[in-house]
Amino acid sequence: MSWFRRPSRPADPLLAELADALAPDRVRNDGAQRSLTSHDASVFDGGVSGPVCFPTTTEEVQAIMRIAERHGRAVVPRGAGTGLAGGAIPLGAPVVVCTGKMNNVIQIDLENRIAWVEPGVINLDLSKQLRPKGFHFAPDPSSQQVCTLGGNVANNSGGPHCLAYGVTDAHVLALEVVLPDGQVARLGGLEDEPDGLDLRGAFVGSEGTLGIATKIAVRLTPNPPAVRTMLLSFSSVRDAAQTVSDVIAAGVVPAALEVMDQRMVTAIEAYVGAGYPTDAAAVLLAEVEGLEAGVDIDVAHIERIGRANHATDVRLAGSDAERAALWKGRKTAFGAVAQIAPDYYLHDTVVPRAKLADVLEQVYEIVDRHDVLVLNVFHAGDGNLHPLLVFDAREEGTLERVHAAGAEILRASLEAGGVLSGEHGIGVEKQQYMEELFTAADLDHQNRLRQAFDPACRANPGKVLPMGHSCADIQALRAVPTGVWG
Amino acid sequence: MSTLASTDATIADFAAAVGETEPVAVRGGGTRWRLGGALTGSARIVEAPKGIVDYQPAEMIVTVRAGTSTADLHRALAEHGQTCALPERGGTVGGAVVVGENRLDRMGRGSVRDAVLQVRYVSADGEVVTGGGPVVKNVTGFNIPKLMTGSLGTLGLLAEVVLRTNPAPPVQRWLRAESVDPRDLRDIVLRPGAVLWDGTSSWILVEGHAPDVDAEIERLAARADITTAAGPPELPPHRWRLSPSDASQADRVVEGEFVASIGVGTVWATTAQPVREPDPVAAQIADRMKHLFDPTGRLNPGRSTWT
Numbered sequence: 001m002s003w004f005r006r007p008s009r010p011a012d013p014l015l016a017e018l019a020d021a022l023a024p025d026r027v028r029n030d031g032a033q034r035s036l037t038s039h040d041a042s043v044f045d046g047g048v049s050g051p052v053c054f055p056t057t058t059e060e061v062q063a064i065m066r067i068a069e070r071h072g073r074a075v076v077p078r079g080a081g082t083g084l085a086g087g088a089i090p091l092g093a094p095v096v097v098c099t100g101k102m103n104n105v106i107q108i109d110l111e112n113r114i115a116w117v118e119p120g121v122i123n124l125d126l127s128k129q130l131r132p133k134g135f136h137f138a139p140d141p142s143s144q145q146v147c148t149l150g151g152n153v154a155n156n157s158g159g160p161h162c163l164a165y166g167v168t169d170a171h172v173l174a175l176e177v178v179l180p181d182g183q184v185a186r187l188g189g190l191e192d193e194p195d196g197l198d199l200r201g202a203f204v205g206s207e208g209t210l211g212i213a214t215k216i217a218v219r220l221t222p223n224p225p226a227v228r229t230m231l232l233s234f235s236s237v238r239d240a241a242q243t244v245s246d247v248i249a250a251g252v253v254p255a256a257l258e259v260m261d262q263r264m265v266t267a268i269e270a271y272v273g274a275g276y277p278t279d280a281a282a283v284l285l286a287e288v289e290g291l292e293a294g295v296d297i298d299v300a301h302i303e304r305i306g307r308a309n310h311a312t313d314v315r316l317a318g319s320d321a322e323r324a325a326l327w328k329g330r331k332t333a334f335g336a337v338a339q340i341a342p343d344y345y346l347h348d349t350v351v352p353r354a355k356l357a358d359v360l361e362q363v364y365e366i367v368d369r370h371d372v373l374v375l376n377v378f379h380a381g382d383g384n385l386h387p388l389l390v391f392d393a394r395e396e397g398t399l400e401r402v403h404a405a406g407a408e409i410l411r412a413s414l415e416a417g418g419v420l421s422g423e424h425g426i427g428v429e430k431q432q433y434m435e436e437l438f439t440a441a442d443l444d445h446q447n448r449l450r451q452a453f454d455p456a457c458r459a460n461p462g463k464v465l466p467m468g469h470s471c472a473d474i475q476a477l478r479a480v481p482t483g484v485w486g
Numbered sequence: 487m488s489t490l491a492s493t494d495a496t497i498a499d500f501a502a503a504v505g506e507t508e509p510v511a512v513r514g515g516g517t518r519w520r521l522g523g524a525l526t527g528s529a530r531i532v533e534a535p536k537g538i539v540d541y542q543p544a545e546m547i548v549t550v551r552a553g554t555s556t557a558d559l560h561r562a563l564a565e566h567g568q569t570c571a572l573p574e575r576g577g578t579v580g581g582a583v584v585v586g587e588n589r590l591d592r593m594g595r596g597s598v599r600d601a602v603l604q605v606r607y608v609s610a611d612g613e614v615v616t617g618g619g620p621v622v623k624n625v626t627g628f629n630i631p632k633l634m635t636g637s638l639g640t641l642g643l644l645a646e647v648v649l650r651t652n653p654a655p656p657v658q659r660w661l662r663a664e665s666v667d668p669r670d671l672r673d674i675v676l677r678p679g680a681v682l683w684d685g686t687s688s689w690i691l692v693e694g695h696a697p698d699v700d701a702e703i704e705r706l707a708a709r710a711d712i713t714t715a716a717g718p719p720e721l722p723p724h725r726w727r728l729s730p731s732d733a734s735q736a737d738r739v740v741e742g743e744f745v746a747s748i749g750v751g752t753v754w755a756t757t758a759q760p761v762r763e764p765d766p767v768a769a770q771i772a773d774r775m776k777h778l779f780d781p782t783g784r785l786n787p788g789r790s791t792w793t
Contacts, residue, residue: 111669111731113749156625167623169632170600185767190729192588192750193636196764196791197772198599201632205625222676249544251567251653291676293697350621352545382623419619420626434627441613445642445779446628452775464627 014071015051018095021063026054026101037078037088037096041143043345043399044086044428050093054101058176058184058214061097065212066182068095074458075180077208079119079151082143084346085427087155087207091462097212099150105129106215112190113220114173119150119213123157126218135220138165141423142334153213156205158423160256160330163381164289165221167423169204176215177203180458190217202449207425208460210453224289227255228299229323232306233280233313237261237364237376240282241357243302243309244380247286248353250305252298257381258285258330264337264375264388265329271336274329275322280312284380285330333377334388341373341390345402349413350422353383362412363387370405372398384422385413411436431466443469496535496551497606497614497645503532504643506612509787512643514581515555521585522638526788534580534645538562546651547603547620552580552644568651571601580644586636587725590718591691592750594655594679599635601650607634607642610780620648633775639786641779655679655693661706662715663688668748669734674709675702681748682718685737688748689718721745721754727762728753764792 009024010016018027028034029051039046050073055061068075074094081088090096103120110133117126123144127136140159141147147157153175158167165171174188188200203210234240240259247257260268260283265276276283284306288298303314317323337344351359360376367374367389378386387409391398410420410433420430420437434443447469451457462470504510509529513519534553541548543566550559560574572582573589583605588597604618617630634642658679663671668683671690675681679691692702706712722743728751732739736746742756764772769792776783 109731111734112729156629158623162623166596166600167625169629170596179767179771183767183770185771186765187768189727190731190751191727192592192597192747192752193586193727195727195762196768197641197775198586198632198636199768199771199775201599201635202629204632205629225676245544248546253653291694291698291701293701294695297695297697350619350623352542352621354542354545379623383621384623417620419621419624422621422623423625425625426627430626437619437626438616441609441615442617442630443627445609445615445617445630448778449628449630449633449775452771452778455774 014067014073017067018051018053018064021067022053022055022060026056028052037081037098038090040081040083040086040088042084042086042427042429043343044089047089047091048093049090050095052096052098054098056101058178061178061212061214062182062184064095064097065178065180069181069458074461075212076460077150077154077212079148079154080122080143080146082147082151083155083425083427084348085421085425085429087425087427087460087463089428099148099212102214108133110220114190114217115220117149117216117218119148119153119216121149123147123149123152130220131223134223136223137218138162138171138221139168142331149216149218150213153204153216154206154208155423155425158379158382158384160258160379163257163379164253164255169201171219171221172200172204172216173219174217175200175203175213177211177213179211180454180456188217203453205425206450207427207464209450209463211459226292226295227287227289227323228295229317229326230286230299230302231276231315231317231326232284232286232311233277234282234284235280235310235312237282237360238357239309239311240284241360241380243284243306243311245353245356246305246309247302248381250301252288252301254286254298254302254381255289256285256287257379259283259376259378259380260285260330260333261376263373264333264377267336267340267375268329268333270339272328272332274325276329277313285326330377337375337388337390340375341392343391343393345389345391345406347385347387347389347406347409348421348424349385349410349418351383351385351413351416351418353381355416355418356380356383359385359412359416359418363409366408366412367405370401372401372405379422382422383418426464428463431464434466434469440469500532500535500645501608501612501614504608504612507784509784510643511786512552512580512639514553515577517575517577518581518585518587522789522791524788525786529787532643534578534643539646543568543651547622547648548651549620549646549648550579551646552578552583554579556582563651564654567654569595569654570649570651571596571598572649579647583635583647584637584639584644588752590721590747591679592747594677594691594693595652599632602631602635602647603650604648605631605634605644606646607644609642610782610785614645615642618648622650636791638789638791640776640789640791641785643785657696657699658691658693659699659703660715660717661690661692661703661712663690663706663710663712666710670709671706672749674705680718683734683736683746683748684719684744687719689715691718719745722756724755724758726753726755726759727751
């Protein structure tokens with residue numbers, strides 16, 4: 001019966017050309033598919049998706065770009081759709097390019113300690129392939145079981161273990177990208193200092209606004225022979241935050257330093273039972289890795305600093321199983337909150353590490369004033385805060401209170417000398433705050449960077465830069481082309 | 487308003503010196519003055535402001551003006567047991583950033599491009615522009631610091647940078663090994679600071695906590711004939727940029743005498759590396775970038791990042 005189900009050549013010229021270039025079953029325009037691709041994992045309203053394409057080769061991505069250009073449509077790349085800032089939300093019925101079918105690990109090159117991968121490869125799948133060979137891919141975002149490496153490149157993704165190893169940018173050496181005009185560029189290289197401007201560095205973290213990465217050379221990190229995971233308990237969040245600041249100040253570089261507050265710990269314990277103490281005001285999950293003797297020195301050092309900051313308990317995971325349980329708690333944190341309220345808004349700001357305790361106190365004060373519930377679980381070692389506001393959107397006025405509290409949290413972070421985002425990006429979420437961090441000249445230069453790749457502003461328009469500083473005609477994005485319905 | 491938007495009088499003076507018209511270039515220490523080609527025409531030479539603005543050892547970041555000598559910066563960091571990815575070969579901080587050459591012990595200290603957290607520069611139209619931010623993790627907007635690192639001052643003239651610092655390793659030991667595949671040395675040691683090879687001898691920088699260093703040396707001794715070395719070998723003057731796999735066969739790839747950085751790819755040689763053809767589409771992007779940032783071509787005229 002498969003012949004019967006094969007979609008016929010569509011009448012719409014855009015769809016017909018896309019179907020000819022790919023295959024009819026890899027160009028979807030049905031309501032269900034377009035509804036799926038109209039939003040990401042954020043709380044923001046979905047956009048309007050145009051045709052949804054599933055290319056399998058660089059040439060197909062080139063064809064999509066050229067066809068979209070001929071039809072005056074924008075193009076929005078999409079990985080797994082796990083973004084939290086609305087970066088993949090299609091505005092103005094663009095052609096959506098899902099990279100999920102480009103999921104081959106092309107080459108694992110141990111001599112150069114790199115792997116060439118396609119953008120649809122799932123983050124954790126790559127590390128699973130590499131582990132037996134003695135390596136892994138260091139960035140480990142919370143969504144690593146589903147998120148794609150193309151998405152990691154677009155968002156310059158982080159994760160707990162980026163404290164010691166750096167975020168995605170430090171692990172991407174070279175890229176093959178298809179520009180919005182359909183040309184293919186090779187950015188970066190396997191050399192340590194490739195010739196020319198660092199266009200690779202400009203591309204990583206550009207949230208899909210410069211083109212689509214079709215091949216990615218990622219750095220392989222050797223698996224450490226020794227790992228120690230500790231859990232320190234505190235009777236105040238301030239003590240936990242101060243411990244983090246003091247550990248960094250002492251010159252110890254742990255692999256991860258994650259703090260969870262009591263409400264978060266309670267939710268996690270009810271959900272997976274990771275063995276966290278629910279009577280502590282905060283816990284600090286610290287991991288050090290390296291060689292046998294050194295990790296023990298670091299563990300002793302962290303314990304001393306924790307005790308000096310009134311740690312009520314310091315526990316060292318005694319087995320791999322215990323280690324895994326401690327991490328399972330941290331990694332399932334976002335699943336755990338679903339039991340508390342149906343909706344959540346996960347924030348993402350960075351502050352100087354010495355200001356962690358002060359800003360957290362402000363966060364608690366802000367949410368109390370707006371009558372919103374907050375749970376905190378965050379990459380403390382990087383100063384990367386993740387206040388998680390939980391709520392029920394069906395209750396009238398709740399979403400407004402959540403947004404008002406969120407805006408104040410952002411401003412408190414900026415006032416402490418911080419920035420708007422540590423790993424989620426700007427997307428549509430924080431565009432309007434960019435002018436509070438940057439001057440008009442700063443934003444103008446960011447827009448120039450963008451235009452050098454995409455002079456016509458056709459790649460994921462309407463994101464990152466605020467209206468008035470972006471080359472995109474925002475008005476046009478709100479309108480929907482004739483023949484397309486939401 | 488955040489602290490990013492503020493600008494101080496020193497930077498304003500620098501912006502005034504750069505002005506809004508006429509060709510202009512910044513000269514730092516002049517250690518890489520010929521890189522990217524000679525200046526053409528009659529570019530006015532200006533100097534970037536000097537001085538460490540703010541150093542917070544506990545935060546592992548330092549705000550430093552571009553004209554500061556790298557020696558002064560490293561001296562200040564060393565007082566707190568810290569270092570950074572910028573090389574210690576003389577010259578200025580701004581020069582080191584816009585040249586973007588990594589240290590010999592790059593595997594241990596990281597790369598310059600990963601160390602530059604924030605840049606403040608004077609644009610072609612004389613404005614002070616800030617990109618990035620003064621924190622260690624940041625995805626707020628487009629990555630202007632990456633664009634400026636290695637740009638040879640062709641897109642903007644650096645006034646000030648915020649750099650990530652690193653704790654200096656507690657122990658560092660240079661060792662020398664004969665007749666051994668240098669790639670094996672790199673594989674034996676978990677995180678060497680550097681592995682160098684001149685075609686015959688190898689040098690390895692082992693670093694970390696003292697007992698780990700001792701254990702690594704023991705592992706090395708079991709596999710190779712090693713002796714303590716005073717430091718790295720002398721490096722020939724020309725820098726070749728190769729992939730790590732090409733660098734580990736530098737004896738076949740590179741003309742003349744050489745020292746190859748194994749696992750990194752950089753090779754220092756007595757001859758210059760032949761000019762590489764840039765990727766044509768990347769070159770188009772770079773040309774557009776130059777035109778958008780410097781429409782009249784007044785910044786470091788004649789310099790190109792492709793040569």
